[in-house]
Amino acid sequence: MAKKPPRSNSSLTRPAHFKVERFFQALGDSTRLRLLNLMGDQELCVCYFVEILKQAQPKISRHLAYLRRAGVVEARREGKWMHYRITPPADAGAAELLRQTLAWLKQDRAMQADRARLGKACCTPAKFTALQAAPAPSAAARTRRRKAR
Amino acid sequence: MAKKPPRSNSSLTRPAHFKVERFFQALGDSTRLRLLNLMGDQELCVCYFVEILKQAQPKISRHLAYLRRAGVVEARREGKWMHYRITPPADAGAAELLRQTLAWLKQDRAMQADRARLGKACCTPAKFTALQAAPAPSAAARTRRRKAR
DNA sequence: AAAACATATCTGCTAAGGCGACTATATGAC
């Protein structure tokens, strides 16, 4: 609110407070792209990202914060577990660009390897010690997941 | 080539040396978005950018350098005049994303104002002192513009 | 040749990003 305005002289905004520059900056890092690729159409909790990408948890957490700030993902707490999923950005144009970016990522070998690893983690959880107690990935839904299962 | 590899642990690359992160970073600045919006399907020389955007020439030049580095624009020198135009990035996915980004920018009021100003500069050059001697914007072409006119 | 013009690059500064390491916070198990 009372923050210093962006240094660029005019900020491209569509829906109130949606920052196009932020959106692109959010996509300008390979770790964040890998996170988005893993989420895809699913909702994942943080420990999956840590396990699949083999990166330190604070690092993953920090990048997820960037993605939240850009309005590209949202978080849902379930007890001590934090679930993340991609959310269409507030701006329709950005939402379409994001959709297309994800389709593009799908074709990348390294991204495919990450997704394959996620598949393994889901099918053979015994091989992933850190994921033993973790909630399994689920289809991302727009509404709040109900407690009862 | 022998440069320090990017600090992120895996860099998403498709066609050799195309940097996806660079591509998105290039779009993550309002000045650069305005430059791209002005180019659109045309080839413009630097003084048009300076005049329409009312920004210092060194600043414009720096941002154009970022866009060149990202493989999003290319420059053509004609005597002392430098002409810039958007070029499809080496990666087909990025090219499509860029095309869509430009379509998206077209809808923005501020971007429309910039383009309107460019239109005026073309129709009534007398009102733009700095553009008196400048080559008029032309349709961007893939091949090198011939000298003879 | 020098001067003017167009443009790229550099400098020094500030701000932001990205990292590893560490710490704070919230929840659940005991």
Added chain:
DNA sequence: GTCATATAGTCGCCTTAGCAGATATGTTTT
């Protein structure tokens, strides 16, 4: 209540971005 677990946030450092102002470089004009 304490302890363990999951995760967000901070610190200090280093790198990169973005800026204004200055300067270097190439071309054209005089």
